Structure formats: structure tokens, C-alpha cells
Amino acid sequence: MKTKVIVGMGSCGIAAGANKTYDVLENIKTGDNLDVDLSKTSCVGKCYAEPLVEIIDENGYYLYGGVDEKKIKKVIESHIVNKIPINEYLVKFDKSQDMMESNEEGQVKIALRNCGYMDPESIEEAEERHAYKAILKIKEEKIKDKSVIQSVLDSGIRGRGGGGFPTGLKWQFANNSKSDDKFIICNADEGDPGAFMDRSLLEGDPHAILEGMLIGAYAIGANQGVIYCRAEYPLAIKRLNIAIGQAREKGFLGKNASGIEGFDFDIYVKEGAGAFVCGEETALIASVEGERGMPRKRPPFPAVSGLWKKPTNINNVETLANIPYILLNGPESYNKYGTEKSKGTKVFALTGKIKKGGLVEVPMGMTLKEIIFDLGGGIQDDKSFKAVQLGGPSGGCIPASLIDTPVDYDSVNSTGAIMGSGGMVVMDESTCMVDLAKFFLNFTQQESCGKCTFCRMGTKRMLEILTRITDGKGEQGDIEKLEELSVQIKDNSLCGLGQTAPNPVLTTLKYFRHEYEAHINDKKCPAKVCNALLTYEIVADACTGCTLCARKCPVDAISGSKKEVHFIDQDLCIKCGACDDACNFDSILVY
Numbered sequence: 158m159k160t161k162v163i164v165g166m167g168s169c170g171i172a173a174g175a176n177k178t179y180d181v182l183e184n185i186k187t188g189d190n191l192d193v194d195l196s197k198t199s200c201v202g203k204c205y206a207e208p209l210v211e212i213i214d215e216n217g218y219y220l221y222g223g224v225d226e227k228k229i230k231k232v233i234e235s236h237i238v239n240k241i242p243i244n245e246y247l248v249k250f251d252k253s254q255d256m257m258e259s260n261e262e263g264q265v266k267i268a269l270r271n272c273g274y275m276d277p278e279s280i281e282e283a284e285e286r287h288a289y290k291a292i293l294k295i296k297e298e299k300i301k302d303k304s305v306i307q308s309v310l311d312s313g314i315r316g317r318g319g320g321g322f323p324t325g326l327k328w329q330f331a332n333n334s335k336s337d338d339k340f341i342i343c344n345a346d347e348g349d350p351g352a353f354m355d356r357s358l359l360e361g362d363p364h365a366i367l368e369g370m371l372i373g374a375y376a377i378g379a380n381q382g383v384i385y386c387r388a389e390y391p392l393a394i395k396r397l398n399i400a401i402g403q404a405r406e407k408g409f410l411g412k413n414a415s416g417i418e419g420f421d422f423d424i425y426v427k428e429g430a431g432a433f434v435c436g437e438e439t440a441l442i443a444s445v446e447g448e449r450g451m452p453r454k455r456p457p458f459p460a461v462s463g464l465w466k467k468p469t470n471i472n473n474v475e476t477l478a479n480i481p482y483i484l485l486n487g488p489e490s491y492n493k494y495g496t497e498k499s500k501g502t503k504v505f506a507l508t509g510k511i512k513k514g515g516l517v518e519v520p521m522g523m524t525l526k527e528i529i530f531d532l533g534g535g536i537q538d539d540k541s542f543k544a545v546q547l548g549g550p551s552g553g554c555i556p557a558s559l560i561d562t563p564v565d566y567d568s569v570n571s572t573g574a575i576m577g578s579g580g581m582v583v584m585d586e587s588t589c590m591v592d593l594a595k596f597f598l599n600f601t602q603q604e605s606c607g608k609c610t611f612c613r614m615g616t617k618r619m620l621e622i623l624t625r626i627t628d629g630k631g632e633q634g635d636i637e638k639l640e641e642l643s644v645q646i647k648d649n650s651l652c653g654l655g656q657t658a659p660n661p662v663l664t665t666l667k668y669f670r671h672e673y674e675a676h677i678n679d680k681k682c683p684a685k686v687c688n689a690l691l692t693y694e695i696v697a698d699a700c701t702g703c704t705l706c707a708r709k710c711p712v713d714a715i716s717g718s719k720k721e722v723h724f725i726d727q728d729l730c731i732k733c734g735a736c737d738d739a740c741n742f743d744s745i746l747v748y
């Protein structure tokens with residue numbers, strides 16, 4: 158067989174230098190007449206090892222990681238020319254040439270079934286991997302809209318955008334609304350800090366999203382589709398537009414879409430400016446209409462009166478990516494995974510202090526421990542696991558003691574966190590939980606659209622209190638004030654942003670109250686993060702008098718002569734940490 162060489166060109170790969178790796182391969186292939194098939198793909202999920210290069214030859218499948226310009230030359234020389242694989246660069250080896258056969262460590266790839274396994278800019282490669290087969294099955298078997306909805310209901314799939322509402326039920330509501338014009342919108346806003354599942358799906362398998370929308374449109378009777386994608390995702394937008402053009406050319410979109418008589422359906426991409434609140438469906442609709450993205454009161458729900466006051470169904474990217482699989486393989490192929498109330502699989506974006514950051518897709522119900530330690534490789538530098546933040550700014554922290562929690566909607570909710578859209582930020586002992594809560598609150602406060610006073614002013618007051626606490630100016634009663642404000646903001650905000658904004662504070666208070674108390678009562682930060690609360694002291698026995706710290710101190714707080722023990726004047730010290738960074742003898746004690 159001819160050797161295949163495939164370069165991972167998702168945003169993560171490109172950011173790590175995959176373009177240069179590809180150029181080297183292309184130049185060598187042309188210049189040296191290297192007889193290989195060279196192609197591109199998207200992210201396979203192993204973002205921690207980018208740039209990734211796959212080589213498939215008669216001996217099996219080889220995945221090389223960290224392949225920069227220099228390493229690719231070595232790989233070509235050794236593996237392709239001399240047939241000797243370089244084991245030290247290998248991330249994965251499989252004797253089977255079909256990567257899809259090897260579901261790693263309990264992962265089950267349904268939404269991600271094609272991501273990293275084909276060129277996302279080639280509709281032919283997508284078709285080889287069954288793209289548009291589900292919509293063609295609907296056409297050939299003349300499956301009725303109600304039966305499509307029944308299959309989605311039977312699969313048990315719930316919306317992956319955070320709310321977890323049953324998708325089939327939502328489609329039923331939209332189907333019930335009578336109107337000449339209806340819309341289906343793909344929510345590709347992905348505003349959660351730390352989340353990149355949707356981006357990877359859009360970049361890696363845009364045809365799956367288009368087909369999911371086609372099926373949804375057919376089921377509810379929509380004639381127009383909109384993909385609302387943030388402008389910060391240029392590669393996703395580019396590939397979506399390429400895919401839409403290809404799908405139109407092949408007749409999947411347009412008049413009598415996919416060959417279904419009377420089914421006229423087309424899709425366009427609307428670029429959003431990247432405001433978190435625009436992910437909320439009524440704000441999203443306003444934004445598509447050219448208005449300022451502000452939520453409005455419901456009812457009427459979008460299924461009754463949405464875009465341009467017409468019935469509208471909004472689904473998340475990952476939800477839509479699952480739909481063709483469900484229709485093609487039957488609902489039982491999907492609902493055999495997962496738990497009683499949380500069916501199927503979920504994609505998670507693993508970030509933070511984790512060894513193998515990237516994407517994983519697992520059956521619902523897998524425990525946090527299995528995801529973080531078995532799939533994610535555990536904590537960086539083998540530090541101890543402290544907590545994991547699920548659900549972004551709307552979510553909460555789950556402490557190490559609850560690491561055996563199964564990841565399904567109900568179990569996660571019972572901890573006070575939420576499943577959210579799938580962002581999983583892992584934290585080690587060096588994370589200050591008060592500082593973390595402040596980070597998320599700062600985000601929601603800035604992203605509040607300002608319509609409701611409780612959200613606009615309440616989050617501002619909470620942020621002021623948190624800032625005071627981390628600055629060492631916390632007062633008795635601050636915790637109670639935070640709790641009171643949290644309840645008020647949750648109860649009185651119009652949309653999900655305000656209703657969930659206090660969650661990071663509430664969950665950190667629930668599990669890490671002692672850290673808040675240490676900040677307020679003892680003026681100490683146990684994780685040694687909040688600078689204002691730290692004390693820097695020189696350990697006399699360890700100090701060699703090298704003078705480096707004194708030379709680095711920006712406020713001349715350190716005194717001492719050469720070869721003599723140095724001393725920090727606490728009244729002058731601004732706690733910047735420069736001395737600790739500079740000292741080569743571990744002589745600075747921080748507490």
C-alpha cells in the first residue's frame with residue numbers, strides 16, 4: 158500500500174506550528190519525489206501533543222506528537238525512507254490501519270466520529286465516512302417528520318449546549334407550530350472560557366453539522382438555517398462556508414434539498430462578535446436580526462415566535478453532530494450508552510493543570526476520576542488534585558473528595574455544579590479557590606448585558622467583595638453578604654447568565670469555605686496565590702549572600718552585603734515575588 162501521511166490542522170495544531178510541518182512535508186515530497194499520499198485533517202483530540210502527524214503504512218497506524226519542522230525531517234528520514242519508526246515521538250501505535258476501530262481507554266466517538274479522520278474541506282471524504290447518508294435514508298425510505306422526531310425522542314438525547322432539554326421534545330414543539338416560514342439555528346457561539354468542543358466539531362466535521370440541521374429542518378418543517386458562529390472562530394467559519402458551498406453544489410441544500418420533493422432548505426453563517434450572552438437563545442435571535450444581543454422574557458418561546466417572529470428551533474453544535482448518527486444507526490445505537498436519564502456520549506474539553514489536555518468523548522456516567530486520570534493522564538507535575546470546574550461561569554467546582562462522581566446530568570447537579578457544555582478545568586493544590594471564584598465572577602460581570610439590576614449591580618458588588626478579600630481587606634460578614642447577594646441575583650435575573658452567575662462562588666463556599674475564612678480572618682492565602690496576603694522572608698541558614706534578590710527587588714526592600722545573609726524589610730516589601738524567582742538557593746520562604 159502507498160504510505161499515507163496526514164497532518165492535524167485544527168486551530169490547536171496550527172497554533173502549535175502544523176502549517177510549517179505541512180510545508181516541510183510538501184516541499185520534501187515534491188523535491189525528493191517522496192511517494193506518499195499527503196493530506197490534512199483536523200483535531201483528533203490530543204491537543205497536548207500537537208503538531209500531530211499520522212503515518213499509515215503496511216505495518217499499521219502511527220501517530221507522532223510534537224512534530225515540529227525539525228522533527229518531521231527526522232520522521233521522514235527514519236520512518237518513511239528507512240522504514241524505522243521513531244518510538245520516542247510516538248503518541249500511539251496500532252497494528253490496525255483503521256483508527257476508528259481503536260476506541261481508546263473507554264472513549265466512544267459518536268459526535269467526534271469523523272474529527273481527525275478526514276479532510277474537513279473535502280465533501281468526498283466526508284461522504285466516504287457516511288456524511289448525508291442519514292438524510293438520504295429519510296428520502297429513500299420516505300420517513301415522515303413525526304417518525305424522525307420519534308427516533309430522536311427514543312434516543313434520549315438531551316441538548317448539549319448546557320440546558321440539557323430533550324431534543325426530540327423541542328423538535329416536537331417546533332413541529333407543532335404552524336407557519337409558512339420556520340427557522341433552525343445552530344448555536345455555535347461557545348462562550349464558556351475553557352470550552353472548545355464545538356469549535357473542534359465545526360473545524361473537524363462541518364458536514365455533520367449541516368446534515369444535523371437538514372434533518373432537524375425536515376423534522377420541524379424549516380426552510381432556512383442559520384449557523385451563529387463567533388467571529389473569533391475564523392477557521393470554523395471558513396470550513397463551514399466551504400462545506401455549505403459543496404453541499405449546495407451536490408444538491409444536499411437548496412430547492413428540493415437532498416432530493417426530497419418540496420423540501421427547500423438552505424443555510425447561511427452569521428458571524429457573532431463574541432459576547433457570552435449572545436449564546437442565550439433570545440439574545441442570539443436578536444443578534445441575528447441585527448439588534449443588540451440582549452435576552453428577552455419568555456414566553457413566547459422561540460418554538461412559537463423566534464427569528465423574525467417565526468417558529469425557530471435552536472440547537473447546539475454537538476447536539477446536531479449526533480443527529481445523523483442516530484438517524485442512520487437507530488436510536489438504540491445511541492441510547493445503549495449512558496445512564497437512565499442521561500443517554501449517549503458527551504464531549505469534554507480537558508484543560509487546566511492536566512497532563513493530557515484536549516478533547517475526549519465518553520459515555521455518560523463515566524466518573525470524573527476515569528476522565529481526569531485515565532484519559533487525561535492525571536495532574537501536571539504529579540501535584541495533588543484539588544478540584545475540577547465544570548460548566549464554565551455558570552457551573553461550579555467539584556472537590557477532590559467527590560472524584561468518584563459519575564458525570565451525568567443528575568449526579569453533577571447534585572454536587573452544585575452543572576454539566577454545562579462540557580468544559581472541564583482541572584485544578585491542583587496551587588489554585589486559590591477564592592481567586593478562582595473571582596476570575597469567573599469577573600467574567601460574568603463584564604459579560605452581563607446590563608438589562609437587569611440584580612445581574613448588573615449584584616455581580617459588581619460580589620466582585621468588589623471578592624477583590625477585597627483577595628487583597629487582604631476582607632471583613633467579618635463578607636461571606637454572608639456574598640451568600641445573600643447570590644440568592645438575590647439567582648432569583649431575580651431574567652436570563653441564565655444572571656441566574657447562574659453566583660454558582661462558582663456558591664460551590665467554592667460550599668466545599669472550600671475554610672479558604673475564604675483564612676483570607677478574611679487570618680489574612681492568609683492557603684494556596685499562596687493572593688500576593689497581598691503573602692509574607693516573603695529570607696531563611697538565614699540557606700542564604701549565601703549572592704545579592705541577586707536585592708538586585709531584582711523593585712523597591713529596594715532587601716538589604717545585605719555580599720556573602721552575608723540578606724534581610725527583607727516587611728514594611729517596604731510590595732510582595733511581588735521577584736526575589737523568590739531570582740534566588741537559586743531556595744532561601745526565600747513564602748507563607
Ligand SMILES: Cc1cc2nc3c(=O)[nH]c(=O)nc-3n(C[C@H](O)[C@H](O)[C@H](O)COP(=O)(O)O)c2cc1C
Binds near residue numbers: 321346434
Ligand atoms: C448566558 C448563556 C450563554 C449560552 N451560551 C451558549 C453557547 O455558547 N452555545 C450553546 O449551544 N448554548 C448556549 N446557551 C444555551 C442556549 O441558550 C440554548 O439552550 C442551546 O443552544 C439550545 O441547544 P441544545 O438544546 O441543543 O442544547 C447559553 C445560555 C445562556 C443563558
Ligand code: SF4
Binds near residue numbers: 605606609612654656
Ligand atoms: S440576567 Fe444579566 S445578562 Fe441576563 S438579561 Fe439580565 S442583565 Fe442581561
Ligand code: SF4
Binds near residue numbers: 695702704
Ligand atoms: S538570592 Fe537567595 S541566596 Fe542570594 S542573597 Fe538573596 S536570598 Fe540570599
Ligand code: SF4
Binds near residue numbers: 711713714734
Ligand atoms: S517580594 Fe518583591 S518587593 Fe518583596 S522583597 Fe521580594 S522582590 Fe522585594
